[in-house]
Amino acid sequence: MVDWQSTATFNTLQARASLLQVIRQFFAERGVMEVETPSLSLGTVTDVHLASFPVPGLTDSGEPGYLQTSPEYAMKRLLASGSGPIYQICKAFRREETSRQHNPEFTMLEWYRPGFSLPELMDEVGSLLQQVLDCSEIPRFTYQQLFQQHLQIDPHSIETQQLREVLLGKINMDISGLDDTDCLQLLMNHCIEPALPSACFVYDYPVAQAALARIEHDGQGVAVAQRFELYCGGMELANGYHELSDAEEQRRRFAKDQARRKELGLPSIAADQRLLAALEDGLPDCSGVALGVDRLLMVKLGLNSIEEVLSFPGDRA
Amino acid sequence: MASYSTNEFKSGLKVLVEGDPCSIMENEVVKPGKGQAFNRVKFRNLLNGRVWERTFKSGESIDAADVMECDMEYLYTDGEFWHFMKTDGSFEQVAADANAISASKDWLKEQDVYQVVLWNEAPISVSPPNFVEIEVVQTDPGVKGDTAQGGTKPATLASGAVVKVPLFVNIGDVLRVDTRTGEYQNRVSK
Numbered sequence: 001m002v003d004w005q006s007t008a009t010f011n012t013l014q015a016r017a018s019l020l021q022v023i024r025q026f027f028a029e030r031g032v033m034e035v036e037t038p039s040l041s042l043g044t045v046t047d048v049h050l051a052s053f054p055v056p057g058l059t060d061s062g063e064p065g066y067l068q069t070s071p072e073y074a075m076k077r078l079l080a081s082g083s084g085p086i087y088q089i090c091k092a093f094r095r096e097e098t099s100r101q102h103n104p105e106f107t108m109l110e111w112y113r114p115g116f117s118l119p120e121l122m123d124e125v126g127s128l129l130q131q132v133l134d135c136s137e138i139p140r141f142t143y144q145q146l147f148q149q150h151l152q153i154d155p156h157s158i159e160t161q162q163l164r165e166v167l168l169g170k171i172n173m174d175i176s177g178l179d180d181t182d183c184l185q186l187l188m189n190h191c192i193e194p195a196l197p198s199a200c201f202v203y204d205y206p207v208a209q210a211a212l213a214r215i216e217h218d219g220q221g222v223a224v225a226q227r228f229e230l231y232c233g234g235m236e237l238a239n240g241y242h243e244l245s246d247a248e249e250q251r252r253r254f255a256k257d258q259a260r261r262k263e264l265g266l267p268s269i270a271a272d273q274r275l276l277a278a279l280e281d282g283l284p285d286c287s288g289v290a291l292g293v294d295r296l297l298m299v300k301l302g303l304n305s306i307e308e309v310l311s312f313p314g315d316r317a
Numbered sequence: 318m319a320s321y322s323t324n325e326f327k328s329g330l331k332v333l334v335e336g337d338p339c340s341i342m343e344n345e346v347v348k349p350g351k352g353q354a355f356n357r358v359k360f361r362n363l364l365n366g367r368v369w370e371r372t373f374k375s376g377e378s379i380d381a382a383d384v385m386e387c388d389m390e391y392l393y394t395d396g397e398f399w400h401f402m403k404t405d406g407s408f409e410q411v412a413a414d415a416n417a418i419s420a421s422k423d424w425l426k427e428q429d430v431y432q433v434v435l436w437n438e439a440p441i442s443v444s445p446p447n448f449v450e451i452e453v454v455q456t457d458p459g460v461k462g463d464t465a466q467g468g469t470k471p472a473t474l475a476s477g478a479v480v481k482v483p484l485f486v487n488i489g490d491v492l493r494v495d496t497r498t499g500e501y502q503n504r505v506s507k
Contacts, residue, residue, distance in 0.1 A: 047351070049349075049351060049352055049353055049354070096354060097324055097346050097348070097354065097375070098346075099345065099346035099347075099348070100345070101348075102346065102348060171372050172370060172371045172372065173355075173371060173372040173373065173374075174373075174374075174377070177374070178374070181352065182352070182353050185349050185352040185353065186355065186372065188349075189347055189349070189355075190357075190372070209351060209352075211351050229350075236349065236350050239350050239351070
């Protein structure tokens, strides 16, 4: 039999429609403008662990493009041209294995707040979550606190050798080829995530996991990435940054990603010159966050698999 | 030797891990938004039944185990080995040792069909069917007229299993027994 029917129930599709309405209302009340940016674009992310779907023949002259893994670059270009606070609900595409929590095409809510610090943005994410899930205030932990509490190690200062020993003591795997960041993420997943409360923010990430976040010094003078993750129902639900606005630093991070891509034999991705030009022209001081709408709906409805909240998941799209 | 990459992992796949044949029970793909993907895999060791977990980097691969499940008829035991024959018409025979037949030792009946797991063509485990019909060889005499209710008594079957049976059961009765629970179901003939 051909699988033509939806994997979501009618009630779930209705809950999805209501959720989108609540989100739009939330931002309308706060004077944040909804925008749309291209799903298909010439540039894409250089992030080593994100793979974009290439699309041939995007331009009239035959240049290829990419389906966007998030609307981040385009939204930053709008911010640099003076849009003020903006949000977008769009489809994002990532070329990765499907799983209980992953579908190659998913719905993302992304928003940017000029003038907001990272804690202020966490407040706003918290308000949205409390409204959608009817939950109490969401606790916050630093990355360091969690590693100290659950593994008795300091993730910012631990030596590579000791980190690998801790990993081997906790996780049965072949650790060859893993770098410090891989080790920390494995420990986070295996040893810390299962012990996290049903919802919480984790912030002040190690510098190596900054991605597009600024790096600043925390209260103890340790350099940390101004980034947070919102964990909810055992999943990463949202990822926020105090956005990097220094074009030179952005150029260096692109170059670093490209070098690492080469080492790993991954396709080379050119730095997005339009984003760099926008940063050079001036991105306002802002914080931004991307939130997985499908996962939020899973949490709201207590569903276990992303398939259950999608009309048609990848294998029957 | 054939091998499987992490993107081919699925439950039921038979693989060789640390030298032992294992069956994948669960495969969870983990992909942090900003990090390397990996697989958390739960295995059952097919030699000793032990369940354990191992984590693989995305793209890692493991050797396939040459494991086959097939239906085989039990023939006889020579005291050291238990001999089975394929039911596919090939009449091919294998000899299982005490370790391999441990799960079905008390339920073996000549000419019945068992599921035999072969690793590199040698039997590593033998599972009985869910229900078997075996004759009673030893029990206290039956109580006439007592056909349903009342107490139970132990009965030894021809295969060696001891099951609790109703009082009316006699030596020579053939009983249907659930091998998963060891429970008496009913009497199939006298």
